[in-house]
Amino acid sequence: MSTIEITRPDDWHLHLRDGAVMEAVTPESAHHFARAIIMPNLVPPVVTKADAEAYRDRIRACIPPGADFTPLMTLYLTESTDAADVAEAFNSNTALAVKLYPAGATTNSHSGVRNLDNVMGVLETMAKIGMTLCMHGEVTSSDVDIFDREKVFIETVLDPLRNRLPELRITMEHITTKDSVEYVRGSEKNLAASITPHHLMINRNAILAGGIRPHYYCLPVAKRELHRLALRKAATSGDPRFFLGTDSAPHVDPMKECGCGCAGLFTASNAIACLAQIFEDEGALDKLSGFTSHNGSIWYGLDINKGTLTLTRSEKAVSFPTRIQTRDGNITVFDPQTSVYWTAI
Numbered sequence: 001m002s003t004i005e006i007t008r009p010d011d012w013h014l015h016l017r018d019g020a021v022m023e024a025v026t027p028e029s030a031h032h033f034a035r036a037i038i039m040p041n042l043v044p045p046v047v048t049k050a051d052a053e054a055y056r057d058r059i060r061a062c063i064p065p066g067a068d069f070t071p072l073m074t075l076y077l078t079e080s081t082d083a084a085d086v087a088e089a090f091n092s093n094t095a096l097a098v099k100l101y102p103a104g105a106t107t108n109s110h111s112g113v114r115n116l117d118n119v120m121g122v123l124e125t126m127a128k129i130g131m132t133l134c135m136h137g138e139v140t141s142s143d144v145d146i147f148d149r150e151k152v153f154i155e156t157v158l159d160p161l162r163n164r165l166p167e168l169r170i171t172m173e174h175i176t177t178k179d180s181v182e183y184v185r186g187s188e189k190n191l192a193a194s195i196t197p198h199h200l201m202i203n204r205n206a207i208l209a210g211g212i213r214p215h216y217y218c219l220p221v222a223k224r225e226l227h228r229l230a231l232r233k234a235a236t237s238g239d240p241r242f243f244l245g246t247d248s249a250p251h252v253d254p255m256k257e258c259g260c261g262c263a264g265l266f267t268a269s270n271a272i273a274c275l276a277q278i279f280e281d282e283g284a285l286d287k288l289s290g291f292t293s294h295n296g297s298i299w300y301g302l303d304i305n306k307g308t309l310t311l312t313r314s315e316k317a318v319s320f321p322t323r324i325q326t327r328d329g330n331i332t333v334f335d336p337q338t339s340v341y342w343t344a345i
């Protein structure tokens with residue numbers, strides 16, 4: 001058995017939901033993570049400063065006593081979002097970022113943005129005050145193949161927006177392609193990307209080969225192996241523009257195991273153990289703390305956490321709980337389909 005210590009990690013992209021699911025999943029994140037950026041795609045979404053304050057209070061009520069966990073709030077961008085309210089939320093430290101969901105791109109995105117022209121006023125204000133735009137970067141048009149939607153988004157939405165408003169800070173969230181890795185690498189400033197543990201571990205075969213497996217279906221959908229390898233290279237490279245966002249996105253099993261299952265994987269419980277395995281396999285354990293605990297803090301202008309998290313490597317592969325229970329039903333925990341020898345304490 002051997003151990004390593006990393007700086008206490010942060011999760012720069014997390015879904016905690018609300019109600020019974022939030023009660024059950026919040027302790028899972030608070031166990032390992034010091035802070036997390038909380039996604040605002042509730043129904044109805046978290047749009048205003050007042051919405052974010054109320055949601056933050058509900059999250060705080062679910063943090064186990066003694067746990068040290070700070071939810072960092074985001075505002076869901078709609079075409080009627082008020083720029084002054086956004087600025088006030090940022091300046092009062094209520095919200096760290098604004099989240100762009102192209103309407104129809106993913107879970108609970110129907111209130112999102114149809115035409116960027118209608119939110120330029122908000123984006124200009126954000127550029128002025130240094131507030132980050134977090135993006136779900138996929139086009140939604142039905143004539144674009146689902147495996148190409150991220151790449152086409154870069155060409156038709158992201159790049160034109162960056163040319164139009166170069167001072168806007170943008171996080172490309174949960175990137176899944178070599179194209180995104182290259183786009184970030186080629187940028188000079190104001191661009192960074194989060195990467196999920198699952199996109200580092202699975203390719204699209206996990207969803208479709210040998211049977212259809214809804215617990216590997218998320219958006220953006222996992223791509224070909226060459227993309228997974230490019231993501232692994234980026235995550236373990238030490239390049240500070242890449243950092244962890246788990247995109248842990250719980251849905252109760254009946255919502256996944258049905259004729260039209262929801263997108264999203266629940267990874268909060270084993271994300272750190274999986275990452276330790278990935279970084280060990282890539283011979284890059286020395287880069288793990290950068291990815292989980294330093295790069296994101298620096299990008300968002302926050303202090304790096306003071307505490308540490310101990311990771312233990314066993315001789316035998318470890319097993320994880322297969323599900324967690326909530327009053328609304330069970331949630332399946334991500335199964336990495338490969339041996340993991342690490343435990344986070």
Ligand SMILES: NC(=O)N[C@@H](CC(=O)O)C(=O)O
Pocket residue numbers: 015041106107108136217218219220247249250263264265
């Ligand atoms: N990633 C997902 O597949 N689903 C997320 C939404 C998102 O992050 O796109 C969810 O809210 O369930």
Ligand SMILES: [Zn+2]
Pocket residue numbers: 106136173174219220
């Ligand atoms: Zn998304």
Ligand SMILES: [Zn+2]
Pocket residue numbers: 013014015039247248249
């Ligand atoms: Zn997400």
